[in-house]
Amino acid sequence: MKTDTFEITELATGRRFRCQPRQSLLKAMEQTGKCAIPVGCRGGGCGLCKVQICSGAFECGPMSKKHVNGEARCRGQVLACRVYPLSDLTFEYRPSDVPVMTQQQIQ
Numbered sequence: 001m002k003t004d005t006f007e008i009t010e011l012a013t014g015r016r017f018r019c020q021p022r023q024s025l026l027k028a029m030e031q032t033g034k035c036a037i038p039v040g041c042r043g044g045g046c047g048l049c050k051v052q053i054c055s056g057a058f059e060c061g062p063m064s065k066k067h068v069n070g071e072a073r074c075r076g077q078v079l080a081c082r083v084y085p086l087s088d089l090t091f092e093y094r095p096s097d098v099p100v101m102t103q104q105q106i107q
């Protein structure tokens with residue numbers, strides 16, 4: 001049976017889930033009820049949901065250049081809340097990529 005959803009695989013765990021066209025990677029992950037990455041603003045601004053896309057096609061919505069510059073984006077380091085898969089896709093979450101909040105940012 002042909003479906004128009006994409007299969008998303010998280011490499012570290014091997015966990016798979018489906019993503020609808022024009023649905024963000026983060027939203028698809030949250031719908032599984034087992035979102036394995038930190039979530040903040042959901043709008044591409046805080047950088048908490050940064051992941052590494054390892055394979056597959058995707059497009060990006062607006063995201064903070066402070067957290068993802070053009071070079072990083074070209075390497076597939078993107079914000080899950082602003083990534084829209086265009087094919088089956090694999091990704092990896094690297095906790096070391098999570099930005100450290102300064103006291104000033106927390107207040």
Ligand code: FES
Pocket residue numbers: 038039040041042043044045046047048049050079080081082
């Ligand atoms: S949740 Fe803030 S950038 Fe994705």
